[in-house]
Amino acid sequence: MVSARLLTTPPHLIGLDLGGTKLAGGVVTLEPDGAARLLIEERVPTPESSEALVSAMVGMVTHLIGASPHQPVSVGAGIAGHIGLDGVAVQAANTPMTVGVDLVTPLVEACSLPVRIDNDANVVALAAHRELAPTASALVAVTFGTGIGGGLVVGGELWRGAAGLAGEPGHMIVAAGGPKCRCGQRGCWEAVASGNALGAAARRAVAAGGAPLLAARATAAGRLEGREVTEGVKAGDDDARRVWHEWTGWVAVGLANLIQVIDPDVIVLGGGVSAMGDLLLDSVRDHLQGMALALDARRLSLVCAPGGPAAGVVGAALAGWTGC
Ligand SMILES: [Zn+2]
Structure with missing residues (x-):
């Protein structure tokens, strides 16, 4: 009985996703067909x-372990920043409160489970590679939030x-002399294209007086x-x-x-805006037609991250399991 039950119970994994505005956490199961739930x-x-x-992280993990229908086997956490x-x-x-802080040790001490912490988009990339495109030669995941x-x-x-800091495009400068970024530079990609930048663009449109529907x-x-x-x-x-x-x-x-630079075969878009699905993908594809050279010759697939807005939690959970 016991062994049969163990065989039919998928592993329960804890994932945490720390961004600039929220700490999200969840219990994820890895189903027999390979899908994460x-x-x-x-x-x-x-x-x-x-x-x-x-x-907060220790409290959330402790609470999730208590709420999980089966004992979780690992903890993964994705954090926005250079990890x-x-x-x-x-x-x-x-x-900024994460810089130089060892978050692994207190989590291990609190839950006695293996803990892996990585960049938040790295874990989304790993999860997308596993779930959507296991044969991709180069997969880029980009998450839009704060x-x-x-x-x-x-x-x-x-x-x-070389130092574990690759794949962080948010601070590529795409608009020299443009809006100030929270990193101190001007014209970073995230200063014009993050989720926060979308809200800022809307507020500018309203302030300019030409957007009554947004004002309402x-x-x-x-x-x-x-x-x-x-x-x-x-x-x-x-x-x-x-806007x-x-x-x-x-x-x-x-x-x-x-x-x-990369010539990827898959680009995965994550973060809250990925819930827009085709409204996001179609608009970005239209713009890319005039920007990315030889686009038709590439074998590029543009998709939204698995898990939608919860992709960060799901990705962190899978990365924690992979790291066991
Ligand atoms: Zn920046």
């Missing part, structure tokens, strides 16, 4: 101090670079962020569509640069 998800605002972050090979952040514009993260899987392995959405919601724009796009608002078209153009600028 999110059973439980919870989220809290990103704590501001290192001490509060350690406490060194030892799992410690060395630079993180949107999660900032922009990136992960690169070449020949089935994460391309980490801002009044109704009490805020104007990327979410209000995507809701407007889905509803067919012209104002929102104009969306401009923003997806900036998304395409960065992708075109990555395409020229």
